[in-house]
Amino acid sequence: MKKVLIITYYWPPSGGAGVQRWLKLSKYLSQIGVEVHVLTVDEKYASYPHLDESLNNDIRKEVEVIKTKAINYFSLYERLVGKDKVPKAGFSNVDVKKKSNKLLSSIRSHLFIPDPRKGWNRYAYSAAVEVIESKNITNVITTSPPHSTQLIGLKLKKKFPHINWIADLRDPWTDIYYYQLLGHSKFSHEIDKGYERDVLRGADLITTVSDGLREMFLSKGAGFDLNEEKIKVISNGFDAEDFKELNGVDDDIFSIVYTGTMSEQYEPHVFLNAYAKLCKEVSGKVELKFVGKLSNAISTYMKEAGITYEFFPQVPHDEIVNYQLNATILLLVIPNVANSKGIITGKLFEYLASQNQLLVIGPKDGDAAAFVEKAGAGHTFSRDEGEEIYQYLKKQHEAYMLHGKQKVPKDNIQQFERSVQAVQFKKLLK
Secondary structure, eight states, X not given: OOEEEEEOSOXXXXXXXXHHHHHHHHHHHHHXXXXXXXXXXXXXXXXXXXXXGGGGGGOOTTSEEEEEOOOOHHHHHHHHHXXXXXXXXXXXXXXXXXXXXXXXXXXHHXXXXXXXXXXXXXXXXXXXXXXXXXXXXXXXXXXXXXTHHHHHHHHHHHHOTTSEEEEEESSOSTTOTTGGGGOOOHHHHHHHHHHHHHHHHHOSEEEESOHHHHHHHHTTOXXXXXXXXXXEEOOOOBOGGGTTTOOOOOOSOEEEEEEEEEOXXXXXHHXXXXXXXXXXXXXXXXXXXXXXXXOHHHHHHHHHTTOOOEEEESOOXXXXXXXXXXXXXXXEEOOSSTTGGGOOOTHHHHHHHTTOEEEEESOTTSHHHHHHHHHTOEEEEOTTOHHHHHHHHHHHHHHHHHHOOOOOOGGGTGGXXXXXXXXXXXXXXX
């Protein structure tokens, strides 16, 4: 039997997108004959953006979960700035223009490289050594962010050269879209880049979630052996069981829904302006809903523009799925940043699972656009296509009023199921 130790900071009762990938994959790996052990931080010592107790229902009894202590450096930060001012989800809750916030971010980025969650590392490393030795583990997967988790794998590989270490990089490291807001100096940035390079060089395999991210990580391999075979793409996906017993409501309301984080870097204004125009020119009720985290700047923009919207913060995952299912159109916005072509948000695949139409704002030649096109699930627009977005919304509204929802065929999306991806990961294990 293949055995694997998955090392992940985010695990239930943590909520948010960072939990989903390995919570779901551990579930399906255990169903197809893999002995799964998960090492994570005890929630009493953790720093999570928010909690979601409903996710505990996805932990299979066959999966052994080991929890350890950690030093929570974020608790010190909270005392200085207040709990609500600690950066969360792409700085969606932080006024990045304030000098005091810039100063605190700079201090944090020099004292805690690559990130403040490194306070878990020494406890996690000790526990991982014990599990590897006692359970005869041959495969270790470290998943990030937080990227400090990858340094645990780096240290384990040095102690146990025989293990098959897979570094799963769900997001960019030193190229993440909000990296410039972290306040790094040239000195601290070079240290961070060195850690990233050491992980790319030291891991036996790298997995990531899109072709764009794969190309980006490959470009960092100058000076050492980082061949194309070393980096595998296994995209994020959805758990079909989350949708099995749910039935969407089809009423007379044309509903556009966005779930997840919406920070200033997302720049959704071209959509918001098109939506405002639609509301003025069509009959029948139209509504816009945000579920998750919404930056103050974008909220203020909508209020000043007279755009009516509903906002639902801190929603459990099973309720988020209901919002996605009941939407007429699901809005996906890719942050307007460097390397945006390779950004794939985890919610994209749950959007696809809803079988509803998607409206994507972002690079038309990006990875997200390619996934949507492959599934025949909507359309992608760039930020200079305001009139085109309005015409698309108008056309979709007319079709909805005449025929109801335009559903995406189920056969188009089955390739993105977590159960399929678990089989792909099993092939990488020794």
